[in-house]
Amino acid sequence: MDREDQRFRVLGRAAASNDAGRFERHTRVAEDDDWAREEVLPVLRTSTSIEVPRRVITYNRSPDLPFDRSINPYRGCEHGCVYCFARPSHAYLGLSPGLDFETQLIARPEAPQVLARELRAKRYQVAPIAIGTNTDPYQPIEKTHGIMRDCLEVLSEFNHPVAIVTKGSLIERDIDILGDMAERGLATVGISVTTLDAKLSRLMEPRAPAPQRRLQVIRKLSEAGIPVRIMASPMVPALTDPELEAILTAGRDAGARHASWIMLRLPREVSPLVQEWLATHYPDRAERIMARLRDMHGGKEYDAGWHKRMRGEGPYAQMVAQRFDLAVKRLGLTRAGVPLRCDLFRPPSEKGDQLSLF
Known part of the structure; x- marks a missing residue:
């Protein structure tokens, strides 16, 4: 264990350690000083720093992703999901993918x-923007900073299509937009439900809304006419x-029209964090779970190859995929979401713009 977790009590966090990121040259290890005294350590709190971004639209060329661009209002995520595949991105900031990822957050208020400046660029070609594909835009600090809502207002003004993924109930605040x-x-909108x-x-x-609360979010969004995807x-x-069918059924009953699923992914630092978590909370299943994952990735804990990383390969992965297909068909859900319109995109006029003659 490393850094802050040795000097604080860790409450309500998923990660149990805070090993230095893969780019760091040094690590710190806590040692017992042999003093015969009991210490009451303070609780590890969340802190937020500010970043001034030069660009906010990130482009990708991944052939197995349904979008080619995304934005992230925040770095790190207080929801603290132990399995989050975005954890390794914190290493690029000189921070740990462990506890730092869920306690040392970065907000991007500008x-x-x-975003508006990038959308006005003459070379910009419109296509749906994805939000929430790395860290959750509706994590708790959004209530204070409101960056996601401001980004939505920009996208609405530009008539720009957006696809959102979240676990956060704060999205209900933005139903008007x-x-x-x-x-x-x-x-x-896609709402992720891992378990019921x-x-x-x-x-x-630990700090994401409870499963039933997320189902309520699906219901409210659906009642407002917003297309919702249940994401198992x-x-x-x-x-x-084993809950796959139950999750899809609960999502459909709450109003979801579309569905998707992804198998657990363990890139880079996520693997030791998840294995540490399993050893702590589910030691009787830890080896079985890891064995299944290795079976799906050619003996490795993870294979980042295109078209393999999301669901794995082999008999077990095929069985889960077949179960999903049967459930979707039985429940009347679709795997393809509603196509978003790109033909309405138009930057709003600014002061000093030449007016149209028509």
């Missing part, structure tokens, strides 16, 4: 202004994957 955008064919077991969810996703993600073999 993101909406930078999202409902209006959805009516114009500009918005869809509240106790398991609290252990895996990630499925943890031998732990949460």
Whole structure:
């Protein structure tokens, strides 16, 4: 264990350690000073720093992703999901993918202004922007900073399509904007539900809304006319994957029209964090879970190859995929979401712009 976790009490966090990122040259290890005294350590709190971004739209060329661009209002995520594949990105900041990822957060309050500038660029070609594909835009600090709402207002003004992924109930605050955008064919939302077991969810996703609360979010968004996708993600073999059909059914009953699933992914520093978590909370299943993952990735804990990283390969992965297909068909869900409109995109006029003659 490293850094802050040795000098603080860790409460309500999923990660149990804070090893230095892979780019750091040095690590710190706590040693007992042999003093015969008991210390009451302070609780590890969340801190937020500010970043001034030069660009906010990130482009990718991944052939297995349904989008080619995304934005992230925040770095790090207080939801603290132990399995989050975004954890390794914190290493680029000189921070740990462990406890730092869920306690040392970075907000980007100027993101909406930078986004508007990028959308006005003459070379910009419109296509749906994804939000929430790395860290959750509706994590708790959004209530204070409101960056996501400001970004939505920019996208709405530009008539720009957006696809959002979240676990956060704070998205209900923005139903007014999202409902209006959805009516114009500009918005869809995916709600991630990993398990319906509240106790398991609290252990895996300690500061995310409970599963039933997320189902309520689906209901409210759907009632507002916003297309919603139930995301059974990630499925943890031998732990949460038995719930696949139940999760899809609960999502459909709450109003979701579309569905998707992803298998647990363990890139870079995520693997030791998840294995540490399993050894702590589910020691009787840890080896079985890891064995299933290795079976799906050619003996490795993770294979980042295109078209393999999201769901794995082999008999077990095929069985889960078949179960998903059968459930989707039975429940009347679709795997393809609502196509978003790009033909409405138009930068709003600014002071000094030449007026159109027509």
